[in-house]
Amino acid sequence: MRRWPVASSGLLHSDLGRRLAPAWLKRAIKSAIPYADFRSEQCRHQAERLLGGPIPQQSDYESPYPFRLGVFTDTSYYFAHHVKACREMRVAYRLLDLSASRWVELVRESGCDAFLASPSALLSSLRHMFDERLRVLVEDIECPLYPSFSELWLWESKRRMRDWLVAHDVPHPKTDVFYNREEALAFVDGADYPLVCKTDTSAASKGVFILRSRRAAGKLVEQAFTSGITPRSWDRRDRQRGYVLLQQYVPHDTEWRVVRIGDDFLCRRKHRIGDYASGSGEIEWARPGRDMLDFVEKVTDLGGFRIMAVDFFAAVGAEGEATYLVNELQCLIGAIVNEQKRNEDTGKWHRSGADWRFVPGFFYQNACANLRVAYVIKALAGMRGLRLVNPVEVLSA
Ligand SMILES: Nc1ncnc2c1ncn2[C@@H]1O[C@H](COP(=O)(O)OP(=O)(O)O)[C@@H](O)[C@H]1O
Numbered sequence: 001m002r003r004w005p006v007a008s009s010g011l012l013h014s015d016l017g018r019r020l021a022p023a024w025l026k027r028a029i030k031s032a033i034p035y036a037d038f039r040s041e042q043c044r045h046q047a048e049r050l051l052g053g054p055i056p057q058q059s060d061y062e063s064p065y066p067f068r069l070g071v072f073t074d075t076s077y078y079f080a081h082h083v084k085a086c087r088e089m090r091v092a093y094r095l096l097d098l099s100a101s102r103w104v105e106l107v108r109e110s111g112c113d114a115f116l117a118s119p120s121a122l123l124s125s126l127r128h129m130f131d132e133r134l135r136v137l138v139e140d141i142e143c144p145l146y147p148s149f150s151e152l153w154l155w156e157s158k159r160r161m162r163d164w165l166v167a168h169d170v171p172h173p174k175t176d177v178f179y180n181r182e183e184a185l186a187f188v189d190g191a192d193y194p195l196v197c198k199t200d201t202s203a204a205s206k207g208v209f210i211l212r213s214r215r216a217a218g219k220l221v222e223q224a225f226t227s228g229i230t231p232r233s234w235d236r237r238d239r240q241r242g243y244v245l246l247q248q249y250v251p252h253d254t255e256w257r258v259v260r261i262g263d264d265f266l267c268r269r270k271h272r273i274g275d276y277a278s279g280s281g282e283i284e285w286a287r288p289g290r291d292m293l294d295f296v297e298k299v300t301d302l303g304g305f306r307i308m309a310v311d312f313f314a315a316v317g318a319e320g321e322a323t324y325l326v327n328e329l330q331c332l333i334g335a336i337v338n339e340q341k342r343n344e345d346t347g348k349w350h351r352s353g354a355d356w357r358f359v360p361g362f363f364y365q366n367a368c369a370n371l372r373v374a375y376v377i378k379a380l381a382g383m384r385g386l387r388l389v390n391p392v393e394v395l396s397a
């Protein structure tokens with residue numbers, strides 16, 4: 001991928017550069033250069049720090065497992081988590097570039113048994129490329145893909161999540177998506193406030209706007225249908241235009257996250273600072289109620305999802321009953337910044353009859369990539385009817 005020279009300058013992404021550059025200069029640089037390129041370079045530096053150098057293209061060790069995984073690269077370098085997990089668990093892998101024109105040949109020649117994907121979401125053009133090619137990979141070339149195509153379809157798309165939640169009658173904050181300016185304006189005229197506006201993609205609350213008045217909402221709707229809305233700290237080439245997503249405001253102090261990988265469930269809770277819990281940095285291990293685990297199991301079962309994080313608010317229903325409202329469904333999640341920040345709820349849950357059993361320990365290595373890779377190896381063994389001589393388990397770190 002061609003990069004803007006300043007975006008790839010090492011100084012800009014070095015610890016020294018980050019410490020020395022004043023905030024105004026960082027802001028000016030970010031707004032002057034294509035942000036996706038800048039951010040991609042930043043991610044590359046972080047990934048190389050994580051792996052202690054350039055990311056190895058393939059495994060260079062003997063694997064105890066009779067499978068090789070194809071790991072697709074992405075411009076956010078999320079794939080580095082998959083590489084690190086494979087290396088830590090001695091699973092054979094090979095990196096593949098899905099954006100290459102001859103990607104079908106690369107896949108066919110790779111000798112890989114299954115593929116791990118983490119679509120690039122920094123630019124919508126690349127996201128669409130992943131959607132198009134992964135569908136061909138699964139439907140036409142018939143390759144096993146993890147997360148699955150339907151799990152990845154929802155990833156980083158609040159419009160797709162909303163339609164899925166409506167279609168499956170899963171409780172969620174009431175959400176409307178308008179592609180017609182007049183319809184959207186009529187809606188904001190009659191709406192209760194505050195109201196929430198979200199862009200389709202973006203993370204860490206960058207594309208979430210709390211609208212406290214009819215006037216603010218009307219202005220944002222006009223913007224959505226003219227110049228477009230850009231999430232904060234986002235690439236200016238990727239204005240979101242021609243639609244508007246408006247959501248009922250749900251008062252909350254915390255947002256729950258339960259990650260499901262196979263039959264393991266891991267629970268974290270984000271605390272709101274100002275308007276937003278996501279991106280607040282205040283996130284901790286938390287003890288879920290049994291009913292929460294039942295709820296997440298039911299939601300994920302509905303979609304046949306085995307690799308999925310469910311973010312939800314605990315709310316009060318119309319009859320005063322406790323209820324959970326799904327805010328997001330994300331099959332790929334960020335890493336834990338401070339892995340040493342643990343408490344008595346650090347661990348994983350799994351169903352045991354009508355109840356749930358807790359296994360203490362740290363199983364979130366590499367943004368849960370170790371759990372994902374172990375799940376893939378077990379799934380491949382199951383598909384081929386093989387009994388693994390060396391069982392694949394993620395041990396507590
Ligand atoms: N419907 C809502 N009502 C009130 N606050 C909300 C609502 N939806 C999201 N938020 C707040 O905004 C944050 C970010 O929203 P979210 O939809 O999770 O987007 P992101 O992809 O940025 O995480 C949430 O963590 C929550 O604190």
Ligand SMILES: [Mg+2]
Pocket residue numbers: 204278311328
């Ligand atoms: Mg979120």
